[in-house]
Amino acid sequence: MSKKNNMITEFGQSISVQNANLWYGDFQALKNINIEIPERKITAFIGPSGCGKSTFLKCFNRMNDLVAGCRIEGDFKIGDVDIYGKTDINELRKNVGMVFQKPNPFPMSVYDNIAYGPRTFGIHNRHELDGIVEESLKAAAMWDELKDRLNKSALGLSGGQQQRLCIARALSVKPKIILMDEPTSALDPISTGRIEELCEELSKNTTIVMVTHNMQQATRISDKTGFFLLGELIEFGDTDDIFTEPGDERTERYITGRFG
Amino acid sequence: MTNKAKAKETFGKAMFGIAAIICIIVVVAIFAFLIIKSVPAFNKLGIFDFVFGDNWAPDRNDTFDTENISGSYGIFSMIVGTFAATVGALLFGGVLGYFTAVFIVFFCPLKLKRVFSSVINLLAGIPSVVYGFFGIVFLLPFLSNIAPNNGSGLLATSIILGIMILPTVVSLSKTSIEAVPSQYYEGAVALGSNHSEAAFMVVVPAAKSGIMASLVLGVGRALGETMAVVMVAGNAPTYPNSLFNSFRVMTANIVMEMGYAGELQEGALIATGVILLIFILIVNIIFNTISKKSVKSLVEKNAKKSSVKKPSPFALIKEKIAAIAYKIKITSVGKVVAVGAGVLSGVSLILIIGFVFVNGLPELITNPHLLFGKYEFGSENVTILPSIIATLMAVALSLIIAVPIGIMTAVFLNEYTKKNNIFVKIIRTAIDILSGVPSIVYGLFGMIAFVKIFGGSSSIIAGSLTVSIMLIPTIVRSTEESLKSVSDTLREGSFALGAGKLRTIFKIVLPSALPGIMSAVILSMGRVISESAPFLYTMGSVISAVPTGYGDSGATLAVALYQLSGEGWYLNEAYGAAVVLIVIVLSLNLLAEFISGKLTRKLKGA
Numbered sequence: 001m002s003k004k005n006n007m008i009t010e011f012g013q014s015i016s017v018q019n020a021n022l023w024y025g026d027f028q029a030l031k032n033i034n035i036e037i038p039e040r041k042i043t044a045f046i047g048p049s050g051c052g053k054s055t056f057l058k059c060f061n062r063m064n065d066l067v068a069g070c071r072i073e074g075d076f077k078i079g080d081v082d083i084y085g086k087t088d089i090n091e092l093r094k095n096v097g098m099v100f101q102k103p104n105p106f107p108m109s110v111y112d113n114i115a116y117g118p119r120t121f122g123i124h125n126r127h128e129l130d131g132i133v134e135e136s137l138k139a140a141a142m143w144d145e146l147k148d149r150l151n152k153s154a155l156g157l158s159g160g161q162q163q164r165l166c167i168a169r170a171l172s173v174k175p176k177i178i179l180m181d182e183p184t185s186a187l188d189p190i191s192t193g194r195i196e197e198l199c200e201e202l203s204k205n206t207t208i209v210m211v212t213h214n215m216q217q218a219t220r221i222s223d224k225t226g227f228f229l230l231g232e233l234i235e236f237g238d239t240d241d242i243f244t245e246p247g248d249e250r251t252e253r254y255i256t257g258r259f260g
Numbered sequence: 261m262t263n264k265a266k267a268k269e270t271f272g273k274a275m276f277g278i279a280a281i282i283c284i285i286v287v288v289a290i291f292a293f294l295i296i297k298s299v300p301a302f303n304k305l306g307i308f309d310f311v312f313g314d315n316w317a318p319d320r321n322d323t324f325d326t327e328n329i330s331g332s333y334g335i336f337s338m339i340v341g342t343f344a345a346t347v348g349a350l351l352f353g354g355v356l357g358y359f360t361a362v363f364i365v366f367f368c369p370l371k372l373k374r375v376f377s378s379v380i381n382l383l384a385g386i387p388s389v390v391y392g393f394f395g396i397v398f399l400l401p402f403l404s405n406i407a408p409n410n411g412s413g414l415l416a417t418s419i420i421l422g423i424m425i426l427p428t429v430v431s432l433s434k435t436s437i438e439a440v441p442s443q444y445y446e447g448a449v450a451l452g453s454n455h456s457e458a459a460f461m462v463v464v465p466a467a468k469s470g471i472m473a474s475l476v477l478g479v480g481r482a483l484g485e486t487m488a489v490v491m492v493a494g495n496a497p498t499y500p501n502s503l504f505n506s507f508r509v510m511t512a513n514i515v516m517e518m519g520y521a522g523e524l525q526e527g528a529l530i531a532t533g534v535i536l537l538i539f540i541l542i543v544n545i546i547f548n549t550i551s552k553k554s555v556k557s558l559v560e561k562n563a564k565k566s567s568v569k570k571p572s573p574f575a576l577i578k579e580k581i582a583a584i585a586y587k588i589k590i591t592s593v594g595k596v597v598a599v600g601a602g603v604l605s606g607v608s609l610i611l612i613i614g615f616v617f618v619n620g621l622p623e624l625i626t627n628p629h630l631l632f633g634k635y636e637f638g639s640e641n642v643t644i645l646p647s648i649i650a651t652l653m654a655v656a657l658s659l660i661i662a663v664p665i666g667i668m669t670a671v672f673l674n675e676y677t678k679k680n681n682i683f684v685k686i687i688r689t690a691i692d693i694l695s696g697v698p699s700i701v702y703g704l705f706g707m708i709a710f711v712k713i714f715g716g717s718s719s720i721i722a723g724s725l726t727v728s729i730m731l732i733p734t735i736v737r738s739t740e741e742s743l744k745s746v747s748d749t750l751r752e753g754s755f756a757l758g759a760g761k762l763r764t765i766f767k768i769v770l771p772s773a774l775p776g777i778m779s780a781v782i783l784s785m786g787r788v789i790s791e792s793a794p795f796l797y798t799m800g801s802v803i804s805a806v807p808t809g810y811g812d813s814g815a816t817l818a819v820a821l822y823q824l825s826g827e828g829w830y831l832n833e834a835y836g837a838a839v840v841l842i843v844i845v846l847s848l849n850l851l852a853e854f855i856s857g858k859l860t861r862k863l864k865g866a
Contacts, residue, residue: 061450068370094452104443107466116461117451124583126576166447173451 009087011095012079013039013176013207015060020074022055024067029055031231033074037224042199042208044218044239047228048254053211056228057179060209061096062089078177094121097175101182103162105154105169110146113154113165117173132172140168141198160191167198178202180210184217196221215255219243227251265760272762273676279668280687283736286729287690290697293705298534300324301527305333310531312336316497316513320522333528335510335535337499341414342483342509342536344500345493348418349425349482354475356422356601357429361471363602364430365437366459367595376606377434378853383609384427385783385849387790389818390838392491393825394612395420397619397835400492407504412494415503420488423608425478430605432477436470437463456591469550476547483540484698486511486793487822510536511700511793518704519797526708533701544696613842620839623832630836642824642833644840646806650720650814653807654799655788657724658731663781666735673736674743675765695733702730703794711798714811721810723799730794731784738783742776743769775859782852786845792818817841 015037022030030052037043045053055064062083064070076083083092094117106113114133123129133150137143142164154165163183170178180199184192199208199221212218218225219239226236227248235242235251246252302310304324313334322329364376395416403411440463448458464471494506495516501507508516514529521529624631629641677684706726707718714722746769754764770777795801800813801823807814815823821841824834 063446063450066446066449090452090454092452093450098450100443100446100450102443104441104447106444106447106462116448119582119586120448120451120453120457120461122583122586124579124586126579169447169451 009081009091009095010079011081011092011176014079015177015207015209016075016077017059018075020056020059020072020076022052022059022064022073023071025069029231030059033233035226035233035236037207037209039207040203040205041223042203042210042221043224043226044222045209045211045226045228046213046215046218046254047234049213051228052231053226053228054181056233057181057209057211060177060179061093061098063098065089094173095176097170097173097178099163099166099170099178099180099183102186103159103166105157105162105165107153107155109151110154110157110165111150114169114172117169121173136168136172139171139202140164141194141201142168158191160187160194163187163191163195164198167195167202171202175206177207177209180208182211182213185213192217215243227254229254269760269762272765276668276672276676279665280672282665283669283691283732284687286732287687287694289709290694290702290705290729291690293709294530294534294537294701297527297708298531301333301524301531304329304524305528305531309334310528311339311535314499316508318517318522318525318528320520320525322522322524324524324527326524329524331525333524335513335528335532337497338508338510338513338532339535341493341500341507342511342539344414344507345417345421345489345509346479346482348414349421350475350479352418352422353425353482354422354429354478356605357426357474357478358433358471359598359601360426360605361430361433361437361474362459362464362594363598364434366455366463367599368602376602377431379609380427380430380605381853382846382849384431385786385790385845386612387792387818387821387841387845388424388485388488389491389790389792389821389825390616390842391420391424391612392488393821393834393838394616395488395492396825397831398611398615403504409494409504409506411504412492412506413502413504414493414500414507416492417489417507417509420492421482421485423612424485424488425481426605426609428481429474429478432474433467433471436467436474439470440466454591456595460591460594473547473551476543476550480540480543480547480696483536483543484511484696484700486515486698486700487818490515491822491825511698514700514704515793515796518707530704533698533704537697537701540696540698541693544692616835616838616842619832620835620837623836624839627832627836630833631840642803642830644803644817644820644833644837647803647815647817647820647837648840650799650807651789651816651818653720653810653814654724654727654795654816655785657721657810658728658788659781659785661725662728662731662735662784666732667739667777669732670736670739670743671765671770674740675761675769691733691736695737697730698793699730699791700793702726703797705729706794706798718798718800718813719811720799720807720814723795723816724810726794726798727788727791730791731787734787735780735784738780739773739777742773742780745776746772775856778859779852779856782848782855786848786852789816789841789845789848790818792816792822795819796822817844 017033017035020030020033021028033056045057047053058064059072059076060078064072072084078096081087106116108116111133114136115129118129118132123132134143137146142161145161154162157165184195187195196217199210202208210222222239224237225239225242227234227242229250235246235248242251243255246255310333313332314336315332315334316337317332319329319331322331364373368376399416399419400411403416444462444466445458448462453461489509490512493509493512495508495512496506497508497513498505499507510532513532517525518529629643632645634643673684673687703726706722710722710725711718750768750772751764754768759767795816796819799816801815801819803815803820803823804813817837818841821834821837824830824837
């Protein structure tokens with residue numbers, strides 16, 4: 001843990017991946033992927049279930065390290081930093097936040113949920129924490145809803161609120177990139193709309209990479225779209241181009257709903 | 261439905277109902293026994309003087325009619341002793357168990373994990389006399405190096421009880437930590453926490469109520485434990501003034517004196533049991549409250565005042581502590597402690613079994629008379645063969661009595677009654693209470709009820725009946741759990757095909773619940789073999805000739821071990837007996853695990 005204090009790595013906001021391959025045991029889940037994800041934009045990954053898009057997303061904060069039998073090859077760079085090199089993994093995850101498919105607030109108060117990240121990195125001053133909690137909740141557009149119930153359990157919030165709280169919690173450590181793994185798949189349309197607005201607002205300062213099953217969502221908010229199929233990145237480009245004139249026949253068949 | 265079929269259904273229901281009624285009669289009998297026998301003593305002695313008096317010097321000539329009783333009957337020193345020993349056990353076993361559970365879940369190498377968990381589970385089955393025996397042959401001599409006396413007293417008791425509650429605390433805490441959704445861990449790691457931080461700051465706190473419950477259950481076990489404590493505490497009726505002075509706990513009081521008690525003394529001993537039972541009930545109520553309190557109750561917790569506006573002095577202190585904790589990397593310290601605890605638990609458990617085996621196996625090999633010899637009266641040549649046979653006879657008879665009644669009662673409660681029937685609720689509560697009654701209290705009951713019925717002296721039949729009563733609550737409970745886990749869709753499927761209730765129960769429900777029921781039966785077997793307190797005065801405490809029938813008396817193997825180790829003359833033979841006892845109990849536990857695993861797989865069609 002001493003690394004955390006001594007080694008301060010400056011992470012950039014763009015992601016560059018070359019020749020990425022990933023295996024779960026003998027099964028190859030990702031095949032030779034190359035991609036350049038621009039900074040401070042929303043990038044969406046689409047594709048049928050099991051195509052590897054979530055797996056790929058989790059490479060960026062090395063959550064796949066938690067999976068037994070997972071082997072990764074290739075160059076993964078965030079800015080100039082090789083994230084599978086000597087980087088401190090906790091420092092990496094501080095800079096590359098993540099929002100999960102199912103909201104996962106900790107069984108603590110709203111306040112403690114958001115203060116958890118800063119506390120992990122040594123901030124214990126109450127005033128400083130108060131500031132961070134307020135700032136993060138404001139950034140997630142929840143401050144007005146929650147300012148009077150900071151001490152209530154986060155598990156009492158609605159599903160949509162929980163997910164936005166998780167976004168606020170991710171923001172508390174000021175990440176440069178936020179990964180979102182189908183963040184709205186468990187939510188109703190109104191909550192989904194709120195989160196999409198929030199993403200657009202956040203993308204002014206933060207790079208967002210989002211996995212989604214909802215193609216309308218991709219067209220609504222993303223700047224770039226990547227289409228995955230059977231572990232391969234079939235096509236990657238501006239969202240408008242992908243959805244209006246896809247370069248690959250398989251992409252076209254998928255977005256027009258003929259398979260997937 | 262034809263008349264014949266109808267009659268069959270009615271008959272079936274009646275059979276299950278009768279089993280339930282027997283169960284109720286037993287429950288009522290035990291409560292009635294406790295009340296009828298203790299109330300005169302409470303009246304005569306005065307509840308206050310009895311509970312808060314601290315001089316215990318009974319006179320066996322005192323009766324309920326004696327005008328001026330000559331003995332004193334105050335158990336306060338024993339209440340204090342019981343609590344001191346329990347707190348001590350919690351300090352050793354609770355803390356060690358908590359960290360061991362964390363170790364197993366988070367820091368144990370994957371290959372070791374399964375072995376470690378099953379070893380810990382197996383240890384829960386080791387008979388308490390074996391722990392006590394280990395105390396006598398290893399711990400006391402070891403402690404006597406630093407103690408002013410022979411080592412017995414509060415410290416030795418706390419350590420032995422601590423090791424005894426360790427398996428309970430570890431397995432329950434481990435289960436509740438493992439039940440925390442993995443999203444919590446992932447969420448913490450995704451925010452940049454390392455492994456130990458995620459473990460100690462998010463996952464373990466989320467399992468708080470389960471861990472608390474495991475500690476409370478451990479407390480319950482420590483409160484009710486008899487033989488192991490008797491063997492290391494010293495048992496003088498005084499306060500535990502230091503770590504090394506002889507003191508007495510409440511269970512020990514009963515077991516030490518009930519063999520030769522006078523009328524009032526007997527009442528006072530039963531009253532001691534009642535006071536103990538009340539403490540255990542309180543602990544059980546706490547346990548139930550905590551385990552019902554799931555994560556959901558967190559939701560209902562109302563907001564106190566927003567601490568954003570008013571930081572309390574307490575919050576400031578907490579903040580300082582948190583800052584210091586961060587600086588000294590408290591979670592890394594926690595990791596080291598957890599690994600240390602895991603190693604220590606493993607080592608102490610290996611030590612117990614290893615020590616007994618290393619000393620006992622040679623004895624078994626070099627002294628074949630011990631296992632296969634013929635009993636001769638007054639001979640120096642000890643044989644445990646009669647004890648093994650007496651044990652097997654007790655196992656057979658008590659299971660023949662307890663298993664059918666237990667299973668049928670469970671079926672009646674679960675399949676024939678409505679969920680919210682008040683009557684059923686009362687039965688359930690009574691059974692729950694009974695399952696918390698310490699085994700020595702059953703011994704008291706058996707001694708006064710069954711021994712008298714069967715001719716006034718101890719016999720295998722009296723001992724078996726006593727133990728079967730002790731087994732019924734456990735069998736009912738675990739059978740009910742297994743029945744509940746059978747999905748209603750199965751029952752509906754059977755009814756939808758036109759099957760009657762009896763057919764559904766025998767062909768669908770019971771077979772699906774079989775793995776759970778089987779392992780409950782086998783564990784009951786293990787329990788009969790491990791128990792010693794309820795047998796001492798019901799079945800006999802002296803190794804004698806091979807019993808020829810259920811009317812004979814005989815010491816079970818566990819009781820024999822207690823007797824052999826007590827005098828200090830037969831330590832080698834005691835080691836041999838301990839090895840035999842451990843081998844039998846552990847193989848039964850393994851068998852239970854194997855059978856339930858195999859049957860479960862078979863049911864799933866794999």
